[in-house]
Amino acid sequence: xxxxxxxxxxxxxxxxxxxxxxxxxxxxxxxxxxxxxxxxxxxxxxxxxxxxxxxxxxxxxxxxxxxxxxxxxxxxxxxxxxxxxxxxxxxxxxxxxxxxxxxxxxxxxxxxxxxxxxxxxxxxxxxxxxxxxxxxxxxxxxxxxxxxxxxxxxxxxxxxxxxxxxxxxxxxxxxxxxxxxxxxxxxxxxxxxxxxxxxxxxxxxxxxxxxxxxxxxxxxxxxxxxxxxxxxxxxxxxxxxxxxxxxxxxxxxxxxxxxxxxxxxxxxxxxxxxxxxxxxxxxxxxxxxxxxxxxxxxxxxxxxxxxxxxxxxxxxxxxxxxxxxxxxxxxxxxxxxxxxxxxxxxxxxxxxxxxxxxxxxxxxxxxxxxxxxxxxxxxxxxxxxxxxxxxxxxxxxxxxxxxxxxxxxxxxxxxxxxxxxxxxxxxxxxxxxxxx
Numbered sequence: 001x002x003x004x005x006x007x008x009x010x011x012x013x014x015x016x017x018x019x020x021x022x023x024x025x026x027x028x029x030x031x032x033x034x035x036x037x038x039x040x041x042x043x044x045x046x047x048x049x050x051x052x053x054x055x056x057x058x059x060x061x062x063x064x065x066x067x068x069x070x071x072x073x074x075x076x077x078x079x080x081x082x083x084x085x086x087x088x089x090x091x092x093x094x095x096x097x098x099x100x101x102x103x104x105x106x107x108x109x110x111x112x113x114x115x116x117x118x119x120x121x122x123x124x125x126x127x128x129x130x131x132x133x134x135x136x137x138x139x140x141x142x143x144x145x146x147x148x149x150x151x152x153x154x155x156x157x158x159x160x161x162x163x164x165x166x167x168x169x170x171x172x173x174x175x176x177x178x179x180x181x182x183x184x185x186x187x188x189x190x191x192x193x194x195x196x197x198x199x200x201x202x203x204x205x206x207x208x209x210x211x212x213x214x215x216x217x218x219x220x221x222x223x224x225x226x227x228x229x230x231x232x233x234x235x236x237x238x239x240x241x242x243x244x245x246x247x248x249x250x251x252x253x254x255x256x257x258x259x260x261x262x263x264x265x266x267x268x269x270x271x272x273x274x275x276x277x278x279x280x281x282x283x284x285x286x287x288x289x290x291x292x293x294x295x296x297x298x299x300x301x302x303x304x305x306x307x308x309x310x311x312x313x314x315x316x317x318x319x320x321x322x323x324x325x326x327x328x329x330x331x332x333x334x335x336x337x338x339x340x341x342x343x344x345x346x347x348x349x350x351x352x353x354x355x356x357x358x359x360x361x362x363x364x365x366x367x368x369x370x371x372x373x374x375x376x377x378x379x380x381x382x383x384x385x386x387x388x389x390x391x392x393x394x395x396x397x398x399x400x401x402x403x404x405x406x407x408x409x410x411x412x413x414x415x416x417x418x419x420x421x422x423x424x425x426x427x428x429x430x431x432x433x434x435x436x
Contacts (some may be wrong), residue, residue: 019071021199022123022139025078028087035284036099037277039064040073044096046269047077048107050235051115057267059224059236061201063243064271065351067359070239073271074197077237080107083116083190085143115192115233118144118185124200126207128215130168133223134160134177136196141181144191148184155180171219175226178234186232193233196223201238205247212255217262224265238266276320278347278360283334285364295336306336306383313340337376339383346389353393369395 024030049056062070079092097104122136138156141149156177159169169177178194185191198204208215220238227234244266248259273281287294295303310332313319318341319328335343350359367373370392375384390413 019075020123021071021075021078021121021197024075025119025121026087028091030075031079031088031091031095033284033288034072034076034095035281036076036095037069037073037273037281039069039271039273039277040076041100041103043073043269043271044077044080044107045103046267047081047235047237051081051233058227058234059266060269061238061240061244061266062269062271063240066241068272070271071199074199074237074239078117078119078121078195078197081117081195081235082119083192085116085190086119116190117193117195117233117235118191120194120196122196122198124198124203126203128163128168128211129204129208129219130171130174130216131160131163132198132204133174133196133219134163134169136198137178137181140194141185144185144188146184146188148187149181152177152181152184168214168216171216171222174219175222178223179226179230182230182232182234193235196234196236198236198238202240202242202247205240205244209247209251217259221262221265224262228265236266243268274320275347276323279320279323279328279331279335279343282338282343282346282360282364283331285361286336286338287334295333307333309340313344318344337383338372339385342384342386342389345386349389349393363392363396366396368392371396 019030043062046057046060050058062074064070076092076095079086079088080096082089084090093104096107118140120133120136120140122132124132134156138153138160141153141156159173159177163169182194186193204215205217208217224236227236244263245256245259248256251259295306298306307329310329313332314325314328319325332340332343338346346360346363350363353359364372367377370388372384375382375388
Protein backbone atom coordinates (compact mmCIF):
# COMPACT_ATOMS: atom_id res chain seq x y z
CA UNK A 1 0.00 0.00 0.00
CA UNK A 2 1.56 3.24 -1.12
CA UNK A 3 -1.00 5.96 -0.38
CA UNK A 4 0.21 8.68 2.01
CA UNK A 5 -1.09 8.29 5.52
CA UNK A 6 -0.52 11.80 6.83
CA UNK A 7 2.38 13.48 8.48
CA UNK A 8 1.20 13.35 12.07
CA UNK A 9 -0.84 11.24 14.41
CA UNK A 10 -1.85 11.75 17.98
CA UNK A 11 -3.80 9.83 20.55
CA UNK A 12 -6.41 11.27 22.89
CA UNK A 13 -4.82 12.39 26.14
CA UNK A 14 -6.98 9.92 28.05
CA UNK A 15 -4.82 7.13 26.57
CA UNK A 16 -1.39 8.70 27.08
CA UNK A 17 -1.28 10.02 30.62
CA UNK A 18 -1.51 8.42 34.03
CA UNK A 19 -4.58 9.12 36.13
CA UNK A 20 -4.05 11.17 39.28
CA UNK A 21 -7.07 10.09 41.27
CA UNK A 22 -7.10 13.02 43.70
CA UNK A 23 -7.20 15.52 40.85
CA UNK A 24 -9.07 13.67 38.11
CA UNK A 25 -11.94 12.63 40.34
CA UNK A 26 -13.09 16.25 40.52
CA UNK A 27 -12.64 16.92 36.81
CA UNK A 28 -15.64 16.12 34.59
CA UNK A 29 -13.45 15.78 31.50
CA UNK A 30 -11.40 12.96 33.07
CA UNK A 31 -13.97 10.50 31.69
CA UNK A 32 -13.61 11.82 28.15
CA UNK A 33 -12.66 8.92 25.90
CA UNK A 34 -12.86 6.40 28.76
CA UNK A 35 -13.73 2.83 27.74
CA UNK A 36 -15.68 0.69 30.19
CA UNK A 37 -13.59 -2.46 29.83
CA UNK A 38 -14.31 -6.00 30.96
CA UNK A 39 -11.97 -5.49 33.92
CA UNK A 40 -13.87 -2.38 34.99
CA UNK A 41 -17.19 -4.19 34.78
CA UNK A 42 -15.91 -7.12 36.83
CA UNK A 43 -14.57 -4.80 39.53
CA UNK A 44 -17.83 -2.86 39.61
CA UNK A 45 -19.92 -5.99 40.03
CA UNK A 46 -17.76 -7.03 42.99
CA UNK A 47 -18.38 -3.70 44.71
CA UNK A 48 -22.03 -2.82 44.06
CA UNK A 49 -23.56 -5.60 46.24
CA UNK A 50 -22.32 -3.61 49.24
CA UNK A 51 -24.79 -0.85 48.34
CA UNK A 52 -27.83 -2.98 49.15
CA UNK A 53 -26.65 -6.16 50.92
CA UNK A 54 -25.63 -5.66 54.57
CA UNK A 55 -23.65 -8.94 54.62
CA UNK A 56 -21.60 -8.08 51.51
CA UNK A 57 -17.92 -7.16 51.70
CA UNK A 58 -17.13 -3.48 52.09
CA UNK A 59 -13.33 -3.50 51.81
CA UNK A 60 -11.31 -4.61 48.79
CA UNK A 61 -7.93 -4.39 47.15
CA UNK A 62 -7.68 -4.00 43.39
CA UNK A 63 -4.46 -5.75 42.38
CA UNK A 64 -2.84 -5.78 38.96
CA UNK A 65 0.39 -4.98 37.09
CA UNK A 66 1.65 -1.46 36.41
CA UNK A 67 -0.04 0.45 33.64
CA UNK A 68 -3.22 -1.62 33.29
CA UNK A 69 -5.62 1.22 34.06
CA UNK A 70 -6.53 0.50 37.69
CA UNK A 71 -6.59 4.19 38.65
CA UNK A 72 -8.84 4.99 35.68
CA UNK A 73 -11.22 2.22 36.78
CA UNK A 74 -11.31 3.61 40.33
CA UNK A 75 -12.03 7.09 38.95
CA UNK A 76 -14.91 5.71 36.87
CA UNK A 77 -16.45 3.64 39.71
CA UNK A 78 -16.10 6.51 42.19
CA UNK A 79 -17.95 8.87 39.85
CA UNK A 80 -20.57 6.22 39.18
CA UNK A 81 -21.34 5.69 42.87
CA UNK A 82 -20.99 9.31 43.91
CA UNK A 83 -23.51 12.06 44.27
CA UNK A 84 -23.81 15.10 42.03
CA UNK A 85 -21.10 16.62 44.21
CA UNK A 86 -18.65 14.88 41.90
CA UNK A 87 -18.42 16.11 38.29
CA UNK A 88 -19.08 13.34 35.80
CA UNK A 89 -21.56 11.32 37.88
CA UNK A 90 -24.26 11.35 35.20
CA UNK A 91 -21.69 10.87 32.44
CA UNK A 92 -20.39 7.73 34.16
CA UNK A 93 -23.86 6.15 34.18
CA UNK A 94 -24.36 7.13 30.56
CA UNK A 95 -21.07 5.49 29.61
CA UNK A 96 -21.95 2.29 31.45
CA UNK A 97 -25.43 2.11 29.98
CA UNK A 98 -24.15 2.62 26.45
CA UNK A 99 -21.42 0.02 26.92
CA UNK A 100 -23.26 -2.72 28.79
CA UNK A 101 -26.92 -2.24 29.65
CA UNK A 102 -27.05 -5.52 31.59
CA UNK A 103 -24.21 -4.53 33.91
CA UNK A 104 -25.75 -1.06 34.32
CA UNK A 105 -28.99 -2.69 35.46
CA UNK A 106 -27.14 -4.97 37.88
CA UNK A 107 -25.12 -2.06 39.24
CA UNK A 108 -28.17 0.01 40.17
CA UNK A 109 -29.44 -0.85 43.65
CA UNK A 110 -33.02 -2.16 43.81
CA UNK A 111 -34.32 1.21 44.97
CA UNK A 112 -35.48 4.31 43.19
CA UNK A 113 -32.62 6.35 44.53
CA UNK A 114 -29.13 4.94 45.06
CA UNK A 115 -27.05 6.05 48.04
CA UNK A 116 -24.68 8.83 47.00
CA UNK A 117 -21.19 8.00 48.21
CA UNK A 118 -18.76 10.81 48.91
CA UNK A 119 -15.35 9.70 47.58
CA UNK A 120 -12.31 10.14 49.80
CA UNK A 121 -9.52 9.92 47.22
CA UNK A 122 -5.89 9.47 48.20
CA UNK A 123 -2.93 9.21 45.83
CA UNK A 124 -0.44 7.83 48.28
CA UNK A 125 3.25 8.55 48.72
CA UNK A 126 5.84 7.07 51.06
CA UNK A 127 4.61 8.51 54.36
CA UNK A 128 2.80 7.39 57.51
CA UNK A 129 -0.57 5.86 56.74
CA UNK A 130 -2.31 7.95 59.38
CA UNK A 131 -1.32 11.22 57.72
CA UNK A 132 -2.48 10.06 54.29
CA UNK A 133 -5.97 9.03 55.39
CA UNK A 134 -6.43 12.13 57.55
CA UNK A 135 -5.56 14.44 54.67
CA UNK A 136 -7.93 12.53 52.42
CA UNK A 137 -10.72 12.85 54.99
CA UNK A 138 -9.98 16.55 55.40
CA UNK A 139 -10.30 17.21 51.66
CA UNK A 140 -13.52 15.22 51.32
CA UNK A 141 -15.35 16.61 54.35
CA UNK A 142 -14.41 20.11 53.24
CA UNK A 143 -16.74 19.63 50.25
CA UNK A 144 -19.80 18.95 52.43
CA UNK A 145 -21.85 21.82 53.77
CA UNK A 146 -23.34 21.94 57.25
CA UNK A 147 -22.52 22.97 60.79
CA UNK A 148 -21.92 19.41 61.98
CA UNK A 149 -19.34 18.83 59.27
CA UNK A 150 -17.63 22.10 60.20
CA UNK A 151 -17.23 20.78 63.74
CA UNK A 152 -15.71 17.54 62.46
CA UNK A 153 -13.40 19.51 60.20
CA UNK A 154 -12.04 21.36 63.22
CA UNK A 155 -11.21 18.04 64.88
CA UNK A 156 -9.52 16.74 61.73
CA UNK A 157 -7.41 19.89 61.46
CA UNK A 158 -6.41 19.55 65.09
CA UNK A 159 -5.33 15.93 64.59
CA UNK A 160 -3.27 16.89 61.54
CA UNK A 161 -1.60 19.71 63.47
CA UNK A 162 -0.70 17.32 66.28
CA UNK A 163 0.67 14.83 63.77
CA UNK A 164 2.82 17.55 62.21
CA UNK A 165 4.33 18.19 65.63
CA UNK A 166 5.24 14.53 66.04
CA UNK A 167 2.20 13.30 67.97
CA UNK A 168 0.75 10.68 65.62
CA UNK A 169 -2.94 9.86 66.18
CA UNK A 170 -3.75 6.25 67.01
CA UNK A 171 -5.69 3.93 64.71
CA UNK A 172 -8.59 4.09 67.19
CA UNK A 173 -8.62 7.90 67.16
CA UNK A 174 -8.60 8.01 63.36
CA UNK A 175 -11.45 5.51 63.15
CA UNK A 176 -13.47 7.61 65.59
CA UNK A 177 -12.90 10.65 63.39
CA UNK A 178 -14.13 8.74 60.35
CA UNK A 179 -17.17 7.57 62.29
CA UNK A 180 -18.05 11.11 63.37
CA UNK A 181 -17.45 12.50 59.88
CA UNK A 182 -19.56 9.77 58.29
CA UNK A 183 -22.47 10.34 60.66
CA UNK A 184 -22.30 14.11 60.14
CA UNK A 185 -22.09 13.90 56.35
CA UNK A 186 -24.97 11.41 56.16
CA UNK A 187 -27.16 13.80 58.17
CA UNK A 188 -27.18 16.07 55.11
CA UNK A 189 -29.24 15.48 51.98
CA UNK A 190 -26.13 15.24 49.81
CA UNK A 191 -24.29 12.22 51.13
CA UNK A 192 -25.36 8.62 51.74
CA UNK A 193 -21.96 7.20 52.70
CA UNK A 194 -18.18 7.30 52.18
CA UNK A 195 -16.02 5.60 49.55
CA UNK A 196 -12.37 5.64 50.65
CA UNK A 197 -10.02 4.93 47.72
CA UNK A 198 -6.29 4.66 48.35
CA UNK A 199 -4.40 4.70 45.06
CA UNK A 200 -0.76 3.57 45.19
CA UNK A 201 -1.45 1.82 48.50
CA UNK A 202 1.80 -0.06 47.99
CA UNK A 203 3.80 3.09 48.73
CA UNK A 204 2.16 3.33 52.17
CA UNK A 205 2.88 -0.37 52.76
CA UNK A 206 6.51 0.07 51.72
CA UNK A 207 6.89 2.94 54.18
CA UNK A 208 5.18 0.95 56.94
CA UNK A 209 7.50 -2.01 56.35
CA UNK A 210 10.59 0.23 56.50
CA UNK A 211 9.39 2.46 59.36
CA UNK A 212 7.02 0.39 61.54
CA UNK A 213 7.40 2.79 64.46
CA UNK A 214 6.13 5.75 62.41
CA UNK A 215 3.29 4.16 60.44
CA UNK A 216 0.49 2.29 62.19
CA UNK A 217 -0.72 -0.20 59.60
CA UNK A 218 -3.39 -1.35 62.04
CA UNK A 219 -5.27 1.77 60.90
CA UNK A 220 -6.26 -0.15 57.75
CA UNK A 221 -7.65 -3.03 59.77
CA UNK A 222 -9.50 -0.70 62.13
CA UNK A 223 -11.14 1.20 59.27
CA UNK A 224 -12.08 -2.04 57.46
CA UNK A 225 -13.68 -3.44 60.61
CA UNK A 226 -15.55 -0.19 61.14
CA UNK A 227 -16.75 -0.27 57.52
CA UNK A 228 -18.15 -3.78 58.06
CA UNK A 229 -20.20 -2.83 61.13
CA UNK A 230 -21.36 0.75 60.63
CA UNK A 231 -25.04 1.21 59.65
CA UNK A 232 -24.03 3.96 57.22
CA UNK A 233 -22.34 2.94 53.99
CA UNK A 234 -18.56 3.01 54.14
CA UNK A 235 -16.59 1.31 51.38
CA UNK A 236 -12.80 1.00 51.11
CA UNK A 237 -10.73 0.23 48.01
CA UNK A 238 -6.94 -0.02 48.01
CA UNK A 239 -5.06 -0.17 44.68
CA UNK A 240 -1.95 -2.35 44.51
CA UNK A 241 0.58 -3.48 41.89
CA UNK A 242 1.28 -6.76 43.70
CA UNK A 243 -0.26 -8.80 46.47
CA UNK A 244 -0.45 -7.20 49.90
CA UNK A 245 1.79 -9.88 51.45
CA UNK A 246 4.67 -9.16 49.05
CA UNK A 247 5.36 -5.86 50.78
CA UNK A 248 6.10 -7.75 54.01
CA UNK A 249 8.74 -10.09 52.53
CA UNK A 250 11.59 -8.63 54.61
CA UNK A 251 9.74 -8.58 57.90
CA UNK A 252 9.99 -11.18 60.66
CA UNK A 253 7.61 -14.12 60.76
CA UNK A 254 5.64 -12.53 63.59
CA UNK A 255 5.33 -9.24 61.72
CA UNK A 256 4.21 -11.03 58.56
CA UNK A 257 1.53 -12.80 60.58
CA UNK A 258 0.24 -9.41 61.78
CA UNK A 259 0.19 -8.13 58.20
CA UNK A 260 -1.73 -11.27 57.25
CA UNK A 261 -4.47 -10.38 59.74
CA UNK A 262 -4.79 -6.94 58.19
CA UNK A 263 -4.78 -8.44 54.70
CA UNK A 264 -7.61 -10.73 55.73
CA UNK A 265 -9.98 -7.79 56.20
CA UNK A 266 -9.87 -7.05 52.45
CA UNK A 267 -11.23 -9.08 49.55
CA UNK A 268 -8.90 -9.01 46.56
CA UNK A 269 -10.07 -8.15 43.05
CA UNK A 270 -7.50 -9.32 40.50
CA UNK A 271 -7.28 -6.83 37.65
CA UNK A 272 -5.85 -7.55 34.21
CA UNK A 273 -7.53 -6.91 30.90
CA UNK A 274 -7.96 -9.86 28.51
CA UNK A 275 -6.49 -9.83 25.00
CA UNK A 276 -9.73 -8.79 23.34
CA UNK A 277 -9.96 -5.70 25.53
CA UNK A 278 -6.41 -4.69 24.65
CA UNK A 279 -7.27 -4.82 20.97
CA UNK A 280 -10.41 -2.72 21.59
CA UNK A 281 -8.36 -0.14 23.49
CA UNK A 282 -5.80 0.16 20.70
CA UNK A 283 -8.53 0.47 18.07
CA UNK A 284 -10.31 3.16 20.10
CA UNK A 285 -7.07 5.07 20.65
CA UNK A 286 -6.36 5.10 16.93
CA UNK A 287 -9.97 6.01 16.11
CA UNK A 288 -9.86 9.00 18.46
CA UNK A 289 -6.63 10.30 16.97
CA UNK A 290 -7.57 13.69 15.44
CA UNK A 291 -4.78 13.47 12.87
CA UNK A 292 -3.39 10.78 10.63
CA UNK A 293 -5.25 9.02 7.84
CA UNK A 294 -7.98 6.49 8.60
CA UNK A 295 -8.72 3.46 6.47
CA UNK A 296 -11.98 4.84 5.06
CA UNK A 297 -10.08 7.88 3.76
CA UNK A 298 -8.03 5.76 1.34
CA UNK A 299 -8.92 4.74 -2.22
CA UNK A 300 -11.22 1.73 -2.48
CA UNK A 301 -8.44 -0.55 -3.79
CA UNK A 302 -6.21 0.20 -0.78
CA UNK A 303 -9.09 -0.35 1.64
CA UNK A 304 -9.81 -3.71 0.02
CA UNK A 305 -6.15 -4.72 0.26
CA UNK A 306 -5.95 -3.88 3.98
CA UNK A 307 -9.24 -5.64 4.78
CA UNK A 308 -7.88 -8.69 2.99
CA UNK A 309 -4.99 -8.70 5.51
CA UNK A 310 -7.52 -8.54 8.35
CA UNK A 311 -9.39 -11.49 6.84
CA UNK A 312 -6.16 -13.47 6.60
CA UNK A 313 -5.47 -12.79 10.30
CA UNK A 314 -8.89 -14.29 11.09
CA UNK A 315 -8.24 -17.33 8.89
CA UNK A 316 -4.95 -17.89 10.71
CA UNK A 317 -6.99 -18.09 13.95
CA UNK A 318 -5.23 -15.08 15.51
CA UNK A 319 -8.40 -13.61 16.98
CA UNK A 320 -8.87 -13.56 20.78
CA UNK A 321 -11.12 -16.30 22.07
CA UNK A 322 -14.86 -15.71 21.81
CA UNK A 323 -14.42 -12.70 19.50
CA UNK A 324 -16.61 -12.82 16.39
CA UNK A 325 -15.09 -12.44 12.95
CA UNK A 326 -16.94 -9.23 12.15
CA UNK A 327 -15.79 -7.47 15.32
CA UNK A 328 -12.24 -8.76 14.93
CA UNK A 329 -11.86 -7.47 11.38
CA UNK A 330 -13.53 -4.18 12.28
CA UNK A 331 -11.12 -3.60 15.19
CA UNK A 332 -8.09 -4.35 13.03
CA UNK A 333 -9.39 -1.94 10.40
CA UNK A 334 -9.66 0.80 13.02
CA UNK A 335 -6.04 0.14 14.01
CA UNK A 336 -4.81 1.24 10.57
CA UNK A 337 -1.98 2.07 9.68
CA UNK A 338 -0.79 -0.67 12.02
CA UNK A 339 -0.41 -3.92 10.13
CA UNK A 340 -2.87 -6.46 11.65
CA UNK A 341 0.01 -8.55 13.04
CA UNK A 342 1.59 -5.48 14.64
CA UNK A 343 -1.73 -4.48 16.19
CA UNK A 344 -2.21 -7.98 17.61
CA UNK A 345 1.23 -8.22 19.25
CA UNK A 346 1.32 -4.72 20.78
CA UNK A 347 -0.55 -5.74 23.93
CA UNK A 348 1.29 -9.04 24.58
CA UNK A 349 4.74 -7.62 23.86
CA UNK A 350 4.34 -4.62 26.16
CA UNK A 351 2.91 -6.83 28.88
CA UNK A 352 6.15 -8.78 28.79
CA UNK A 353 8.57 -5.91 28.40
CA UNK A 354 7.10 -2.72 29.88
CA UNK A 355 4.05 -1.23 31.60
CA UNK A 356 1.16 -2.86 29.77
CA UNK A 357 -1.46 -0.56 28.22
CA UNK A 358 0.35 2.58 29.38
CA UNK A 359 3.38 1.66 27.28
CA UNK A 360 1.16 0.75 24.32
CA UNK A 361 -0.37 4.21 24.28
CA UNK A 362 3.00 5.86 24.80
CA UNK A 363 4.18 3.99 21.71
CA UNK A 364 1.18 5.20 19.70
CA UNK A 365 1.88 8.82 20.64
CA UNK A 366 5.66 8.85 20.90
CA UNK A 367 7.91 10.59 18.39
CA UNK A 368 10.80 8.27 19.30
CA UNK A 369 12.76 6.76 16.42
CA UNK A 370 10.88 3.89 14.73
CA UNK A 371 7.68 4.63 16.65
CA UNK A 372 4.35 4.95 14.85
CA UNK A 373 4.45 8.73 14.69
CA UNK A 374 8.01 8.72 13.42
CA UNK A 375 7.03 6.14 10.81
CA UNK A 376 4.15 8.27 9.53
CA UNK A 377 6.35 11.32 9.24
CA UNK A 378 8.46 9.56 6.63
CA UNK A 379 5.50 9.94 4.27
CA UNK A 380 6.26 6.76 2.32
CA UNK A 381 2.74 5.43 2.83
CA UNK A 382 3.74 2.00 4.12
CA UNK A 383 2.02 0.05 6.86
CA UNK A 384 3.68 -0.12 10.26
CA UNK A 385 4.85 -3.74 10.43
CA UNK A 386 6.52 -6.12 12.85
CA UNK A 387 10.05 -5.25 11.78
CA UNK A 388 9.35 -1.57 12.53
CA UNK A 389 8.11 -2.54 15.99
CA UNK A 390 11.26 -4.57 16.58
CA UNK A 391 13.43 -1.57 15.73
CA UNK A 392 11.35 0.59 18.08
CA UNK A 393 11.73 -1.85 20.97
CA UNK A 394 15.46 -2.14 20.41
CA UNK A 395 15.83 1.64 20.45
CA UNK A 396 13.43 2.50 23.29
CA UNK A 397 14.07 -0.37 25.70
CA UNK A 398 17.64 -1.12 24.66
CA UNK A 399 19.76 -3.28 26.93
CA UNK A 400 16.81 -3.99 29.21
CA UNK A 401 15.59 -6.43 26.55
CA UNK A 402 18.46 -8.75 27.44
CA UNK A 403 17.96 -8.85 31.21
CA UNK A 404 14.26 -9.74 31.35
CA UNK A 405 12.83 -13.27 31.27
CA UNK A 406 13.10 -13.69 27.50
CA UNK A 407 16.42 -11.87 27.19
CA UNK A 408 18.24 -14.90 25.82
CA UNK A 409 15.83 -15.12 22.90
CA UNK A 410 16.32 -11.44 22.06
CA UNK A 411 20.08 -11.99 22.05
CA UNK A 412 19.61 -14.97 19.73
CA UNK A 413 17.59 -12.80 17.34
CA UNK A 414 20.35 -10.22 17.20
CA UNK A 415 22.85 -12.98 16.46
CA UNK A 416 20.64 -14.33 13.66
CA UNK A 417 20.10 -10.86 12.18
CA UNK A 418 23.82 -10.21 12.17
CA UNK A 419 24.37 -13.41 10.19
CA UNK A 420 21.69 -12.72 7.55
CA UNK A 421 23.97 -10.95 5.12
CA UNK A 422 22.21 -12.18 1.98
CA UNK A 423 18.69 -12.60 3.35
CA UNK A 424 15.63 -11.00 1.83
CA UNK A 425 13.76 -8.20 3.57
CA UNK A 426 11.03 -10.70 4.47
CA UNK A 427 13.54 -13.06 6.11
CA UNK A 428 14.83 -10.22 8.27
CA UNK A 429 11.33 -9.00 9.11
CA UNK A 430 10.27 -12.47 10.35
CA UNK A 431 13.36 -13.26 12.41
CA UNK A 432 12.09 -11.86 15.72
CA UNK A 433 8.45 -13.14 15.66
CA UNK A 434 9.04 -16.29 17.84
CA UNK A 435 9.85 -13.98 20.76
CA UNK A 436 6.29 -12.63 20.96
